[in-house]
Amino acid sequence: MRSLALFSVVTLLAVPASAAVTHEREGEVAKAAVVVVRGSADAMEQVLARAKVNFVVVTPEELADLPLHSKQVVMVNCRGEMSEQARQKLKRFVTAGGFLYTTDHAVKEVIEKIFPNTLAWTGRSTTEEIVSVKLGGSEEDRGLLNALGGNSKELWQVASGGYPVKVLDPKRVKVLMSSEVVEQKYGTGVIAARFRWEDGQVIHVTGHFFSQPGQSPQQVAASGARAFEQLSTNIVQTKAADGERIDSLYGSATNREVTLQAAPTAAAPAAPTRARPVSNGEKLKVLEKKQDYSRVRDTQGNEGWVPNSAL
Secondary structure, three states: OOOOHHHOOOOOOOOOOOOOOOHHHHHHHHHOOEEEEOOOOOOOHHHHHHOOOOEEEEOHHHHOOOOOOOOOEEEEOOOOOOOHHHHHHHHHHHHOOOEEEEEOOHHHHHHHHHOOOOEEEOOOOOOOEEEEEEEOOOHHHOOOOOOOOOOOOEEEEEOOOOOOEEEOOOOOEEEEEEOHHHHHHHOOOEEEEEEEEOOEEEEEEOOOOOOOOOOOHHHHHHOOHHHHHHHHHHHHHHHHOOHHHHHHHOOEEOOOOEOOEOOOOOOOOEOOOOOOOEOOOOEEEEEEEEOOEEEEEEOOOOEEEEEHHHO
16 A cells, blocks of 8 residues: 555544534644544544544544535544534535545435435445455546556455445436446445535445454455555545645635625624634635625635625
8 A cells, every 4th residue: 555645644633522622623623634533333544544644533523513624535434423513514514625435324324414316325234245346437537546456356345234325316426336246136236436516525435444453465455455445545645636626716815804694784693604703814715796795605615795895
């Protein structure tokens, strides 16, 4: 597994579920290239540690209060259970341009609830086995599939009790990897799929990323974990190269501190998802203009109105 020199610092910190999110913690999360959300049935941080990726581990309980932004990747471990506030935070994050990467049961706990008409659980459960997979996708997916083998040259481990997924909108959702064996058994062969949502995108896989520490390269390959690791690396590298696009989308900036308002009037209250003022020089995307106001989105996905004179 080649290392990612660009993301060479590994952060394994996580706070207890009951702890308040401090200013220091916010800064720690904001600096990370990858944010991993803990789950009860997966541990993709093991994969990232081997790849020497700059990541931070957070709990589902603190997720809703953390400053996720459009240049990050957020990886949600299976099962993906979290509050509605945390799910809405993830939706805003993707809307602003972030990459969301989910595994297995998160299709039901996260994707179905905030990204309708994309992917869904079939209602069946898989048994643990290692299967060969075929690559799909289009030309724009080449980076995500880089260094993965051709048809039936990669192995993938399907989890015991895993959730097979079906594509609800083939025009929007692209299948990156599929398995004939899984399709014969469960009626759908989708192993990995991707779809765009506003300025960001979501990648979901069936199965778990975790491989036991101390395994030899041969054991990792035999378990199907190599493909997991390579796909994870590719996603981080693809997102790192996405910065120029994000900068062009969020090309406006404030010329003073200003409140993001819920309506285009001076008397309007603050936007419900952001009470903290927009700082001087903060990057925004202009969505529409209405007389003396502009509706904008910040790089965390919060939307509201600001006076045109503040831009």
